[in-house]
Amino acid sequence: MIERVLIVGTGLIGASVGLALKANGFEGTVVGWDANAAELETALRRGAIDEALASREAVLAADADVYVLATPVLPILDWMQRLAPVLSEQQLVTDVGSTKREIAALAKKLYNREGSARFLPGHPMAGKELGGAALAEADLFRGATWLFTPCSGLLTAEGGGGASPLEAAWRAWVSRFGAQVRELDPVRHDAVCAWVSHLPQMVSTALAALLEDTFAGDPEGMAAVQAIGGRALREMTRLGASPYSMWRDVALTNTAALAAALAALEQRLAHVRENLRTPELREEFATANKFRAKRG
Amino acid sequence: MIERVLIVGTGLIGASVGLALKANGFEGTVVGWDANAAELETALRRGAIDEALASREAVLAADADVYVLATPVLPILDWMQRLAPVLSEQQLVTDVGSTKREIAALAKKLYNREGSARFLPGHPMAGKELGGAALAEADLFRGATWLFTPCSGLLTAEGGGGASPLEAAWRAWVSRFGAQVRELDPVRHDAVCAWVSHLPQMVSTALAALLEDTFAGDPEGMAAVQAIGGRALREMTRLGASPYSMWRDVALTNTAALAAALAALEQRLAHVRENLRTPELREEFATANKFRAKRG
Numbered sequence: 001m002i003e004r005v006l007i008v009g010t011g012l013i014g015a016s017v018g019l020a021l022k023a024n025g026f027e028g029t030v031v032g033w034d035a036n037a038a039e040l041e042t043a044l045r046r047g048a049i050d051e052a053l054a055s056r057e058a059v060l061a062a063d064a065d066v067y068v069l070a071t072p073v074l075p076i077l078d079w080m081q082r083l084a085p086v087l088s089e090q091q092l093v094t095d096v097g098s099t100k101r102e103i104a105a106l107a108k109k110l111y112n113r114e115g116s117a118r119f120l121p122g123h124p125m126a127g128k129e130l131g132g133a134a135l136a137e138a139d140l141f142r143g144a145t146w147l148f149t150p151c152s153g154l155l156t157a158e159g160g161g162g163a164s165p166l167e168a169a170w171r172a173w174v175s176r177f178g179a180q181v182r183e184l185d186p187v188r189h190d191a192v193c194a195w196v197s198h199l200p201q202m203v204s205t206a207l208a209a210l211l212e213d214t215f216a217g218d219p220e221g222m223a224a225v226q227a228i229g230g231r232a233l234r235e236m237t238r239l240g241a242s243p244y245s246m247w248r249d250v251a252l253t254n255t256a257a258l259a260a261a262l263a264a265l266e267q268r269l270a271h272v273r274e275n276l277r278t279p280e281l282r283e284e285f286a287t288a289n290k291f292r293a294k295r296g
Numbered sequence: 297m298i299e300r301v302l303i304v305g306t307g308l309i310g311a312s313v314g315l316a317l318k319a320n321g322f323e324g325t326v327v328g329w330d331a332n333a334a335e336l337e338t339a340l341r342r343g344a345i346d347e348a349l350a351s352r353e354a355v356l357a358a359d360a361d362v363y364v365l366a367t368p369v370l371p372i373l374d375w376m377q378r379l380a381p382v383l384s385e386q387q388l389v390t391d392v393g394s395t396k397r398e399i400a401a402l403a404k405k406l407y408n409r410e411g412s413a414r415f416l417p418g419h420p421m422a423g424k425e426l427g428g429a430a431l432a433e434a435d436l437f438r439g440a441t442w443l444f445t446p447c448s449g450l451l452t453a454e455g456g457g458g459a460s461p462l463e464a465a466w467r468a469w470v471s472r473f474g475a476q477v478r479e480l481d482p483v484r485h486d487a488v489c490a491w492v493s494h495l496p497q498m499v500s501t502a503l504a505a506l507l508e509d510t511f512a513g514d515p516e517g518m519a520a521v522q523a524i525g526g527r528a529l530r531e532m533t534r535l536g537a538s539p540y541s542m543w544r545d546v547a548l549t550n551t552a553a554l555a556a557a558l559a560a561l562e563q564r565l566a567h568v569r570e571n572l573r574t575p576e577l578r579e580e581f582a583t584a585n586k587f588r589a590k591r592g
Binding site (some may be wrong): 095120124127129144145180182184188191192193196197199200202203204206207208211212213214216221223224225226227228229230232233235236238240242243244247250252259263265270273276281282284285286287288291292293 | 529
């Protein structure tokens, strides 16, 4: 059914999709393109793609069954606009972007209409703090949640006229990757991700940046930080290694929800700070303990 | 040289010290006491201690060579005051408390004088988000940093008249546990730990508590949080499971340094929030990337 997959953006996620297809028995052809020639070459060398396209024009002319947009969000929106006019109803475009509201809105406008290609907004909740095809893995999605955020009017399994055969086929591949598929409204997606993904990222970045600025001029202090900091510090700053290139687009396309979450955490930290010597601190720990207990 | 070790507080750290002694060939007797009878029994059952003392009075009468105070900081200070009058120069008291300034100051006042027992303030940078003897491990300290914060006037290997033979013997055991021993001034210790340990703890607690309060009245939202939250959320809230009992004493004995670190992070988060759509965000990521790159 799916014979030709085109991965736009062969970094960590894109190349992992290619590797996962191969590892799970995909017998068609995987074609790839990346704005970064080195990433593209690495993806090719690692067998994540069978064929590297030479230009953006080649992407538009590639005539694949499924297009997987695996770039940051702004280039995804850009590719959606370029691809819509050249694709037909027999083709599916899907993406792995970190925010979904703007993507779903654009999909509603340009895709899933009489005569236009299908678009299925997706978001695998998998990744690493460092990107790149070199770190891609066929098993990256195993056990992870892979969200789809069909916007109203989309022809999905859940509503409308049922999923198109191509969409059903792509969903089946995602399941074969070992991911748990879930549906979520795109606005809800961005609201929840502001809390569970974007806020933790910004906190980790801010904490790492603060430590860098606090101790950079104090080599002895920085040495103590590095020596003393254990698992807690490592975990709390791990995401500080994440690249701006990806998170810029998250901040730009989910600004209000993320700003609200950040403001709420600022207030919460001030509350903790003002209650370091009062029984209120006990309440804060009890509430946090409760949250953790639910996660088992 | 060390024939009898008494562990006061047989929770995660205390019981792990007992297990580490046994696993590394200690042939003397390990005696234990805990305010919580269940913890004490678990430590005995797991072989972390050979003998369980029945009361606080029994601790004072136990006549051990080395006393390891492995409780939260306030009870450590309390035990230091109880033990000082009943011990002699031939005995060593050490601790594993999370803050060191108040402990080192009290040690200077009550110990390490003509005729009084020795005190060696210590802090193994190891632990888990959940406490208890049931989670104790002989290898808990392997690869971890174990800080000693001798205060000026102490008879350590680094200054004064050299470490007492008992102190040298205890340091040798800590090395056998697989820990990396480092010396740090107690004031410096608390200042650095405010950043690398206490701040990350409070951030994780505040984040977990905020998520709990935000989604507790919204079961569908909480379900989405649990389903969508991946490794990033798990890591950033892991310490939210930590017990108040231990952290209360950290907050009480390092209030100023911790409050300053919290205030600095609040400002930093506000800075991120105000710059979600400006190139300043790039700088923040670059600075955070720099910090992470140093940690390899």
